[in-house]
Amino acid sequence: MTAGTDTVAHLFAATFGGSPAGFWRAPGRVNLIGEHTDYNDGFVLPFAIDRATTIALSPRDDRRIRLVSTFDEAVVESDLDAVEQRAFTGWSAYPLGVAWAIGERRGAPATHGFDVAIDSDVPVGAGLSSSAAIEMAVAVALNDVWGLGFDRGDLARIGQRAENIAVGAPTGIMDQSASVFGQADAAVFLDCRSLAVEQVPLGFDAAGLVLLVVDTKVEHSHATGGYRDRRDACERGAAAMGVAALRDLSVDDLPRAQELLDDVTFRRVRHVVTEDARVLESVAALKAGDLVRFGELMDASHVSMRDDFEISVPQLDAVVEAAQAAGAVGARMTGGGFGGCAIALLPADEADALAADVLQVFAERGWREPVSFTVIPSDGARAL
Numbered sequence: 001m002t003a004g005t006d007t008v009a010h011l012f013a014a015t016f017g018g019s020p021a022g023f024w025r026a027p028g029r030v031n032l033i034g035e036h037t038d039y040n041d042g043f044v045l046p047f048a049i050d051r052a053t054t055i056a057l058s059p060r061d062d063r064r065i066r067l068v069s070t071f072d073e074a075v076v077e078s079d080l081d082a083v084e085q086r087a088f089t090g091w092s093a094y095p096l097g098v099a100w101a102i103g104e105r106r107g108a109p110a111t112h113g114f115d116v117a118i119d120s121d122v123p124v125g126a127g128l129s130s131s132a133a134i135e136m137a138v139a140v141a142l143n144d145v146w147g148l149g150f151d152r153g154d155l156a157r158i159g160q161r162a163e164n165i166a167v168g169a170p171t172g173i174m175d176q177s178a179s180v181f182g183q184a185d186a187a188v189f190l191d192c193r194s195l196a197v198e199q200v201p202l203g204f205d206a207a208g209l210v211l212l213v214v215d216t217k218v219e220h221s222h223a224t225g226g227y228r229d230r231r232d233a234c235e236r237g238a239a240a241m242g243v244a245a246l247r248d249l250s251v252d253d254l255p256r257a258q259e260l261l262d263d264v265t266f267r268r269v270r271h272v273v274t275e276d277a278r279v280l281e282s283v284a285a286l287k288a289g290d291l292v293r294f295g296e297l298m299d300a301s302h303v304s305m306r307d308d309f310e311i312s313v314p315q316l317d318a319v320v321e322a323a324q325a326a327g328a329v330g331a332r333m334t335g336g337g338f339g340g341c342a343i344a345l346l347p348a349d350e351a352d353a354l355a356a357d358v359l360q361v362f363a364e365r366g367w368r369e370p371v372s373f374t375v376i377p378s379d380g381a382r383a384l
């Protein structure tokens, strides 16, 4: 048994008694490139990280549901009627939302409840998809114990519905897809329209590079504010351009977009259209082993998010600037923005120095102390 499995086994036994039917694990993610493209039917290139949610779960004979986690002492008691009525509160909205979304996708509500104990080492609120990790761990577990036969694309869609409906965050399909389709030493190249997936080998390790994540500790939420606003702007832009989604535009359409749209909407559209192109070029560069070009695309992506999409914050910009000054191959903010994490691809023996530089810059500016750590491309959600 691994450390995470041990923890949930003990929590399960202490709370519900006995042993669970099994253990499942699902990772968080970083996104290498392709930001705010998922809900525009575009392209993304995240990878599943070596930080994950681990659960112990057993199906029940009745309609009750009991949930316990290492991040909240109280046991949450619910049942399938509450799930059908979408009565969700707090962190339990993630697992209960998955139970609801499974019922919606099957066209038939569940008939048996479950007991689950949850542990996670994905930092919460950092933009590394701690929520998708919970959703996907519960989704793969219920798929197994309820014998549902959903494929990984279905499970990602179920997680996204849970996030959209139970949690109320109007997010796309990227985070759940990264968590289910992840593979060691590879990124998940996803077409968010068709859900066609290709695992792209990264070879960072062989090149002597690491991916450093800097959690700026600037908190953000995608259920409110800026995220929804950006999504609305994209939908307005697509409607004005007469396409189903911004994915249907290319850089050749940008002059016409500039004539037709107001300045802010145009810049939102330009970010998404150029970001889709950067994802495609990144995949080609990675396949060709051209990490220098990939790094340039990461840098360009950050500029586009900072200036056109306007979702960066001074702390994220400062990390990117420090990374570039330290000679990183590439650096950018990652995730939905307005806080959270930045990533830097750099030689392994320079990671500690960059982390120290960032600490100093943040201290000088009186910002909260950031936390830096490297992440490794890892396998996706699975039974243990």
Ligand code: GAF
Binding pocket: 031, 034, 035, 036, 037, 038, 039, 171, 172, 173, 174, 175, 222, 335, 336, 337
């Ligand atoms: C968040 C969302 F959950 C994703 O769906 C995606 O839109 C991302 O922000 C931005 O690329 O992580």
